[in-house]
Amino acid sequence: MDATPPLIVILEDDTGLRRAIERLLTLSGFGTRTYGSADGPDLPMHASSAHCLVVDVQLPGRSGPEFYAALPDPRPPVVFITAFDGPSTRHELSRVQKYILLNKPFLGKELLEAVDAATGKIP
Template identity: 65%
Template structure:
């Protein structure tokens, strides 16, 4: 019988970091789909069905928080990642609802802990 792994959707514009996150999640027992832009055609459909999202806050075009709010409710839990943490970022994220925020650069174990914390919050 085939095992079903929770699908984590990654939205990160830096190709190297995107691949590293995807590889880390897969090695940790998750199924992962990675996207480089909020405008990619399959992203919204994948995000709607995902167990958790890992979204970069600062993206060219549609930002991670704006994309998250475009996902129809009930939205999956989310981990936001950013290299620009500060009051402006935290105020921006306050309106999106429950989330986990981690700062770049981060350790793999910290990302996994954040994803697991977000998954525990799932309704």
Template identity: 55%
Template sequence: MTTPRKLIAILEDDTGMRRAVERLLTISGYRTRAFTSAGDDGVAECLRTAYCVVADVNLPGLSGPAFYRALPSPRPPVVFVTAYDNEAARAEIRHSGGRELLTKPFLRNDLLSAIERATRSRP
């Protein structure tokens, strides 16, 4: 019997980055569902079963951290990514309950390590 692959939800509005993250995670053994914004159809349903979320800080409409903060508990762990790392973004991430932030561009191993750290307390 095979173990089901864990689902990672991706919220990223940049098409190239979204596809790159999808490929990287798929090659690394995860299932993925990708969305361009927090308001896309299927996001809420996907997050109910997601092992982890990889979310851009600067999404159209609601920011990644604001969206994450508004999710009902229990929330899946999150790894935020941004091209604009600054103290304001870090403060918003901390306020949302997020602990992991990667600056774009990032390496494959950095993303996988961030997911591992974020999900460490999950079954």
């Protein structure tokens, strides 16, 4: 029996936060792949096959929503995270049909609930 945990791809440029999210999700039974920018050569492949994505809105280079919109359909569920929620962020997210947005700082419990909600799992 294959016991591979569901894969969550984390796209966050802040190293400390990226590691904290990775640790939380790993301890919660998920497999993780982490990236500091949207330019990782194997990122599109892993993102397309992920159970869920956790993506920072503001990234160096290509933004989180731009990266997500460029993925082929069907795209995995996504939880966007941002420290700058406002009209420009909401405009940036307008190209994404369905998403969950968490404002930094957030509690670990809130992230886990968002991942559950994004993937249709009832917490």
